[in-house]
Amino acid sequence: MILGALTPDADEARRLLDEELSKRVYVEARPNLAERIVEDLLRAVGRLLDGLGALGPGPGTVVLLLGAGIVVVLAVILVRPRADPRGARPEPDVFTGDVRRSAAGHRSRAVDRAAAGHWNEAIAELLRAIIRSAEERVLVDEQPGRTASEAAAQLGGVFPALAGEVAWLAELFNETHYGRGTASDQQYRRAAEVDARFSAHPVRGAAAESPAALR
Numbered sequence: 001m002i003l004g005a006l007t008p009d010a011d012e013a014r015r016l017l018d019e020e021l022s023k024r025v026y027v028e029a030r031p032n033l034a035e036r037i038v039e040d041l042l043r044a045v046g047r048l049l050d051g052l053g054a055l056g057p058g059p060g061t062v063v064l065l066l067g068a069g070i071v072v073v074l075a076v077i078l079v080r081p082r083a084d085p086r087g088a089r090p091e092p093d094v095f096t097g098d099v100r101r102s103a104a105g106h107r108s109r110a111v112d113r114a115a116a117g118h119w120n121e122a123i124a125e126l127l128r129a130i131i132r133s134a135e136e137r138v139l140v141d142e143q144p145g146r147t148a149s150e151a152a153a154q155l156g157g158v159f160p161a162l163a164g165e166v167a168w169l170a171e172l173f174n175e176t177h178y179g180r181g182t183a184s185d186q187q188y189r190r191a192a193e194v195d196a197r198f199s200a201h202p203v204r205g206a207a208a209e210s211p212a213a214l215r
Contacts, residue, residue: 092178094148095128103133107195119183120176126191127151127173130166130198134158148173159201165194 101109110125131151134140139158143150152170156163169191175181 092147093145094131094151094173095146101128101132103129103136106132110192114185114188117185119185119188120181122188123169123183123191124173124177126188126195127169130155130169130195133195133199148177155198159198162194162197162201165197169194 106125106129110122110129113119113122113125127148131140131146134155135142140151140154146154148170152163152167155166159166172181172183172187172191176183
């Protein structure tokens with residue numbers, strides 16, 4: 001029968017469902033509430049499996065596959081806000097607090113945070129130092145509410161050769177400052193090198209003649 005050739009038996013269907021829901025996107029992205037809901041659904045499917053023997057392998061497996069499809073759809077809906085952080089909420093301003101610091105001030109704070117082993121904070125201060133330095137050199141305008149991603153795009157236009165590095169730093173900032181990421185001393189050293197390269201890098205081409213640079 002075509003149906004029998006295309007549909008697995010109950011054990012195989014259970015295995016396929018377990019494999020789908022064990023994928024990394026579900027495990028890492030789902031919140032605790034979603035995890036409990038998915039586990040409850042899996043237990044319900046398990047109880048359904050136990051009662052499908054009387055239906056026979058064909059009809060019973062079709063019912064199981066329909067139920068498994070519903071579980072997967074619900075799991076995707078539950079974890080999507082965490083799997084796609086851009087859809088969750090806009091990024092906040094890269095600068096926090098009411099005190100305006102110079103690029104040198106942010107670098108000094110970065111060194112202090114690094115000395116204490118607070119790598120997340122140290123990297124945040126280095127990104128702020130890079131942005132403030134570009135503002136002080138009149139390479140980009142001061143922009144209240146600027147996010148790390150916006151700053152990376154703007155700085156990448158001024159320094160195309162370093163666009164990849166500053167994009168990496170902005171992404172690391174978002175992961176460690178707003179998410180659950182944890183930075184390392186190696187990442188801090190790389191970020192410090194990015195800061196040094198930005199400070200020493202000459203501005204060429206259209207960026208040097210931008211309205212901000214000419215004022």
